[in-house]
Amino acid sequence: MPDLKAKLRRTENAVEAIIFGTRWLLAPAYMVLIGCLALLTYKTFEEFFQLIFGVHFFAEGQAISQVLVIVDLILVMNLVLMVLFVGYVNFVSKIHPPDEREEDWPAWMEYLDYSGLKVQLLGSIIAVSAISILRMVVELSAGGAVRREEFLWICVFHMVFLVSVLVIAVVNKLKETHEHAARTK
Secondary structure, eight states, rough: OOHHHHHHHHHHHHHHHHHGGGGGHHHHHHHHHHHHHHHHHHHHHHHHHHHHHHHTOHHHHHHHHHHHHHHHHHHHHHHHHHHHHHHHHHHOOOOOOGGGGGSSOOOGGGTTOOHHHHHHHHHHHHHHHHHHHHHHHHHTTTTTTOOOOHHHHHHHHHHHHHHHHHHHHHHHHHHHHHHHHHHHH
């Protein structure tokens, strides 16, 4: 019987090692996110050059709208970067910066976990959504046409995002309170 238990334990250890090793299957997906960042960087410069070369022809509202497109792209890039760092660190492996680069290490890397990432992501999505609403308002003020239904739906989605981040923040706070109470017992 002890021999059977030892074999079962070795089998269990082997299965767990395989399961644990599968986290590395995520690494190529994070490389895809790096490619997405490169493409978004290219798109940001493309929009910037359109702004530079079109600024003489743009009305004020068009110029502001073009700048908001660039801001939107940068917010999405920040969002992708957060997913890249936090996802990799939480699910694949720790990142160990070389000593000389430790001063460049983002402060949020020390405390942002997967739960906090959800709040940060929703915060970024809310910012992107707010920029979309602002772009529509700029178009309206410049005499442009904005479809009422489209504007209404963007506002509804914005409110859904706001409520979602509030619910997640409350759940995270309750979780922290519960974990703190469990540790102090």
